[in-house]
Amino acid sequence: MQELTVVLVEDSMTIRRQILQRLRRMQGLRVVGEAPDEALALALVAATRPDAVLLDLSLADGGSGLQVLKQLRRQGYAGQVHVLSHQTPEAYRAACVAAGADGFFDKAEELDGLLQALAGGTVPQPAAPMGREEFLVRLDQTALLAQRDGGDLTVQAWRMAEAEASALALDLQAAAEAGDLVGMWRAEGAVGAEGVVVAHAVPDETASANAPPQGVARLPQDGFSGEALLARALLGV
Structure with missing residues (x-):
């Protein structure tokens, strides 16, 4: 052995x-x-x-x-x-x-x-993109840890048709580095295939290689809590 x-x-x-x-x-x-x-x-x-x-x-x-x-x-x-x-x-x-x-x-x-x-010696499989509530909980935890350790945090957001959003979320998930969060959910009041939100939280200002984000929020300039950062990023979408 x-x-x-x-x-x-x-x-x-x-x-x-x-x-x-x-x-x-x-x-x-x-x-x-x-x-x-x-x-x-x-x-x-x-x-x-x-x-x-x-x-x-x-x-x-x-x-x-x-x-x-x-x-x-x-x-x-x-x-x-x-x-x-x-x-x-x-x-x-x-x-x-x-x-x-x-x-x-x-x-x-x-x-x-x-x-x-x-x-x-088991290793967990990569997680699928999160829903809104899980993303918010994890984002809030990440924001608290970033404040404690003096780190940076950027939240990027996109809103697009469901097929495009799914492809973007999978690309972000595949390229995610340690500490990245990727979420995807239907925007409030969205109808049909439109209005799906993709949110990406990263320790710096790294942008998606596929498409520039439509909304961005940064800690501490735009908020300290996860909910405040997400709300600010979605304002630009």
Whole structure:
């Protein structure tokens, strides 16, 4: 059986020791590095190229596991990344999965699930474009995280016939990078095949290669909440 190598990124020495004890009981698994902060985590992954990274959401010196995750995916790291948190899981789970996480686990309640995921190595399939309500929830979470971490966020919007909207949404979904959100739904009051909205939220001002957006909103100039940003982008449609 091929050995599975792991880097553990956790700022609490007590919790790190507890997780290590569980990992050492797993046959065929070897921990090749430990890190409490962003800089060491990135350096260790680059040096050891592990099969999996277990990544705490909150790191030492105010570091962010989400930022480490995004940086790893930008650098082309293709191994498993499982995010650990003591914070309310549902508030951050979707954002981490959108940024490229293979799993998101509560350290206190879901450690067994994490060990099963490591053993199985399952990777979720790309999501289909979201509906309006899911897009708004995810957009609001992304906006909050961008404010916390000092990141950028742009919302782009299109309104077009359903066939064209479907093709655009699929193209955006296929080209999506870590943290991108793609949604598609029928505009309020739309009749027939017209009035389908495609919305795309990205960490910067990257535009669609297919067609320029008909409406754009940017954080913080045009709003701080997901709903405010979407409403502003739709004004230009």
